[in-house]
Amino acid sequence: MAWLGHLAQCAALALALGTAGVAADQPTGGAAASAPAMPSIALHYGAKPPVDALQAFDIAVVEPDSGFDPRQVATPATAWFAYVSVGEVLEGRPYFKDIPKNWFVGRNDAWNAPVIDQAADGWPAFYVDKVIAPLWARGFRGFFLDTLDSYQLAAKTDAERARQEAGLVRVVRAIKARYPDARLIFNRGFEILPQVHGLAYAVAFESLFRGWNQAQGRYVEVPQADRDWLLAQARTIREQYRLPVVSIDYCPPADRRCARDTARRIRALGITPYVADPGLQTIGIGKIEVLPRRVLVVQERAPGVAIDQSEGVRFVSMPLNYLGYRVEFADTSEDLPEIGPDRYAGVVMYLTGKVTAQPGRFHTWLQARMAQGMPVVFLNDFGTSVTGAVARGFGLKTVRGRVSGPVEVLAKDPMMGFEMPVAPDRNQAEAIQVPDGDGFRSLLRLRSGTLTYDAAAITPWGGYVLGPYAVHESGIGTADSRWVVQPLDFLREALRLPAMPVPDVTTENGRRLLTIHIDGDGFASRAEIPGGGFSGEVLLREIFDRYRLPMTMSVIQGEVSRDGMYPKLSAELEPIARKIFARPYVEVASHTFSHPFEWGRTVPAQPAQPAQGGKAAAGAGDEAYHLNIPGYTMDLKREIGGSIDYINRTLAPAGKPVSLLLWSGDCQPPAEALRLTDQARVFNMNGGDTLITRSNPSWTAIAPLGIHKPGGTFQVFAPNQNENVYTNLWHGPFYGFERVIETFELTDRPYRFKPVNIYYHSYSGTKAASLKALRKVYDYVLAQPLLPLHSTDYVRKVLDWQEMAVAREVADGSAGSDSSAGTQWIVRGDGNLRNLRWSGAGLPDVAAAKGVTGTSPAPGGGVYLHLDGGDARFAVRNAAAPAPATPQLAEASGIVRDWSQRDGVTRFAFSGYFKPFFRLANAGQCRVSVDGKPVAAVRERNTLRVDTAPVTDPNHVRQQVEVRCAG
Template structure:
């Protein structure tokens, strides 16, 4: 929480500030901007967040994040290598909610801070320093905190009335700070004020913070305040002393309303212009504020009219809305209109998208209208797709800034005007039965204006608060499930405009080092099936001989335990099948996965609630024959394993344990669980996979082909389920879809090549993913199709990786932070460098805005390459990236900078030191890297000189393949002549 005193100062200090205001302000500004090389200039960016669940994804954009340690956050679990986590600790006061409160002797309480309902502690108590280190600091150090924000350093002034009393309290506080550093010399301590004791302990401080340089919060009155000039000048005098005399960085924490991002941004810029590190947020520090960097929100909430109990997996928000938002760089979360709608903030949410099939019920309508109004008041854009969800009345139209159109529908509908983004995948086919009588109001731009009879109305528009596209002008859907679906509005353009999405570097999971990614994974179904071809054998044998070992590409292989194990469906075949699986898993290019124990078909039925629901439906309320029907129900939703009753633990943890014990090499345990059947696992299943320490994947329906060339047939990266779990979807669908559920044609899987091409141009939506079942090894036609697909991908510039590598990229994508540094005063306070951070698994950004990245000054960027659809890919070496965008001519002038033009492998830890560049490199399949700007360079790999090949104005170097890129790499060194 903020300091308990919020700017307490003595009358002497006030007189000094008033008497020297102009001199101090001018001299401090001179030191900050002209003399300026003090430590403050090098102060890392810092954020403060005291909420119950710190948003790790956004906070990792900062170098230091100070959090409330009682929030439950564990820094040891945070995969944020570029961010240090500091704990908020109160020195001068204690709240009764603290775990150590009851252990404090009552005699140590010498006063109260009524504004914060806290007890003031006697700093002069003899045993207080040891108590504080043992009970407060030590437990936090054990939890992984290595820095501490020491608050309430001036609370003693609430109880100490004389100079002697104040001196005793200050001496006690000095002892506390020295005790912390004596026990933990590496601890970094940030003081919140504590000006009176700095002469004695400044050498132990990492930085000094104060609050409210320009904007403050009056806790007693509950309002925001402008800081008086006299108070500001007094603080500037303190800051000057800290910088010049103690050579310490200075931080100012100011306060603005959480919805007023402009206030936060402008206040932070004013603070930074004085050479002070800023952080501006709400007074409770519950939101992501603006500091030296401003984090761009990467979340969008989709609100749907989803019936109670219906799976979210098949909803329009997942099927239609998510993929375009993912491509634009946004994580999608979901809420049902009947659920309690969350309180959003513009610090974390870039917008709201709704999808309704018609007006919601009356009970929900009032809540929805009120909730939408609040989001708009906060400045969060809202986009309505398909239906407003509310009956259009004059009151509603007025609240949305729309005009209620007058007139009657009659006769054919005519198109009065149409924006180029309308009629994207199918022509606009006016439908008067869906007319909503509204017109875009002032400040809006109609996208589709129609006229029928005497009614002229706008079916789609961009508005000051967002935008809308009403059916059938969002997605055209048919009456039957087999009818084609088509986007009428161009979804990327519409969502970008309606949600006011800024140009930003977009984390991208399709590409790395200039090459589109390739993954291969096989669901184990049919491993025990016999091949219907000369030579016979089990399908697993045929696939190994005819595909796996022929191409030796990195791949992920799974098996269904019940097909192989002695306690499964074919106990007599187990002795033949298990050795085949062991041989496949032993190959260095094979990653081991489980496809469960019994292959559930309908995952909703794997939990008791789902089974009870299905059983009630089958029995029609009758008890007679329930046992027999229950057995039939069991066999209906998983493979018919004799005597088996559904057990999620056995499906997931049990199958993984079996594979690790019986089939996998000792040094290569199961990495992935590949979902079976409908691929809609409940939360319990997702959590069990996490408990088994394996990743999981499958689901999604990317089946776009030339006969169905619609973006509606491209699935998103995965799905955030309402319970907080996340499921990663397979990049493409398997051969079942292309062979009509294995009814033929059996060569149908060769059409996946169409999918690969249509998800690459005009935009690259997906990596290449060869995904099929073991039974593809049973027929001549399916084998030929597989070979055709494999031969095709080998002719493309692809980077082969394992499926687990891809899953890690998607998980990293979910939580990556994209931020922008505040501009410098000399640049007119224009935004500065881009900051992008993650855990290092995703190493590709897509930029489609103006300019090009300047590589010579960049951190974490190794090179660039052209991106389909325009723009460039930025090649990354890890999860900590900083770069500046420059005009293309300026970047072209420095094009001689050594850079990575392309690599068939993974590059990490790219470091430039003068004329020497070093990095770690490794690839699974025919790895190489290609360097641009290397005309006068020599290359060595693992200390041995290598002779590269000069081609296309680049230097290509081939290396030996590796089997485990997470634990092995080759050291590359490049020395270039001046």
């Protein structure tokens, strides 16, 4: 960042050298049309580079001392460049102590950085060895060369300047001599470009329109004369040297309008823009604008309530996930995080009363968020009395009146009364009204006695729904909760969420996903059916081998191994597990060592509580919180790493290790347990309690995708719950699991919230009724248009969903930043999630898209976009316009990758686990070959369907498809 201190100096230098007289905001002699194309670029020098957002850019420049390692991120479409200073060095750099003191010839006082003598003997070799080489070893293949003009702080004569410039040339040539493939972006360095322009990838400069004066600590408008001089330099670079040009400008981080306008003005000149804060600590706006996909949910949990059971997780997260937003949590009792509009789409307050922990601190934080223009939503309570200055701050009118008698509904918006009618409650009346117009709109106006008040409203700063008109809870249990306000409509409008392509984990290639996983409980139980046998034997014979669908099987080590509960049965149980794990369609998982019932318990003497999902423990002492294994004391490492090692060593086939750990009991693991799964290099899943049925038809019974735990760990929830909760905690009726079909249907219509997930325990193989229910469920799913995948495939999708970037590139002169017209959408991830949902105006233009193979209707409106990987780009066309007649993917029960269309030939890779096929639209007259051999196809109504052979691992085994169409 040291170059920022040169702003005043560079302005003076520009005037001394003379200006080119180029008018502001005008293209330089037509160069914009012929300028070399420049990828989108971002610069972020924060301590923790936000990879999820930065991967939207083609190039991301980061501060290497942040600890960022490009080898540890899966961002194939983004090149990571390291920021390196050439002319100056900060004393905190690891190589500072090795620089001879006589190489320091001056100082940049604005940044307190010594200036280095570029002509010093040995400096080029030192720079390559000590600065570039370590970064190259860490995986950086591009470098942003800064402070190329710092020598001017020390060189006062033409001869001195020439000597320093010759040294800079030697440094650049030394870098390229050692690393010919290194891409170098110069920050300025105009004076040496005549000698080394052939070694540059691009040239950047700062402050074409808006700058930052480090010495004065303020933003400045760039004088016209300085801008003219920079534009003259840009013209030479683009027209003579044929290099792209980047301008880095500065706006206040909360002023996104300033950043958008400045980026537009720079882009109009044919120059690649990037506009951010002067410290480059936030995500700026450049050729593209990254849409923030995070929402912070702030709540005040009651003592003893785990975050897993908090209202923010139970109620708020799922609707936000469906709308495309990752949810993070904060508690009013703790320090609230400093967040900004570059990464967060808004804040949702779920408060059940007044904030008690430092309310002044809380409201100061809240006012700061609102001052940034970040939308804020209150559910149930404002956390304080809305009177006086608080009411004025919210723009609300305080009204007088006396509450008495029944409450009358004077007016309500259609979004009120969603899952249950508005039931007015005068005990929570708030004496406030919203003014008419100016962005205010009442959603629920009530009157009691002489008081007329607004219990819910949309406001210019967001919106609110006071209790009990957000979620109505009877206080009896989660099965009695109901949304009073329609959460999708309310959150979308109150948070001012733009139409965007939403990453979606429920579907792929037009077909709803299907996963199957089994918790190991009861593997040692004997079947109560004719023929008997252990439950695992029965399931293998009656279910697994009958259907042969991709599935994930787990065992509890303490049930199966010789050091567990049943050492005398181990010789019989282990071979059964080996036989199951050897099946090609089975994925291997652990269900821990002792099946902890309550993961949060750390003091065994505490009284036991019933576990979520019905797996309660009996008795007291340490054994009350896990299976009663003789001599065992709870040990997280043994539960996770130990059980995984046992399965890999004793039960799993060679080359097929444990890939997943399925949480047990209450499924509320602490952050340390999640960290241990990461350390063991396995994924994790379970928890969430999706229990919606026709007798409990509430969206409050649909769980989110998962939950962030402290330390950056993420727990992936199972898509729905197991037979235990459909059978009254395995007390009967034992056929109750067939009701999971209701859950499948209610999470598909009117909106598809979840994939299909058959989730049960080994003990379902012990009773005739439970086996019959399983067969009914399996037969049902086989009759649906589904795409079977392994559980780890789903987990990878959820993790990819968390980190995906959604960005837009708005064409100059289009209808505005929130309009689809003229917008190119960019969506990037690691390639595991290959489905987007579009519900905005128009239809995606598949024929002109990149990484998009086709579309299909989405429940609830809009379309799904089928992707072939983790890098998609598309625009939207008018829905009334005729669609291009090129082939596109209508549906597939397998995985499609590497889609390309050229000269009338469509090529892609395809494979699937179970009865894979693909169907192409606009392809009735086409011919298909798979791996170079012609194949038969079913043709109907200008579509073409091809069935292929299943493979054990479609993530690595791919069949090459070629489609040739006449004409």
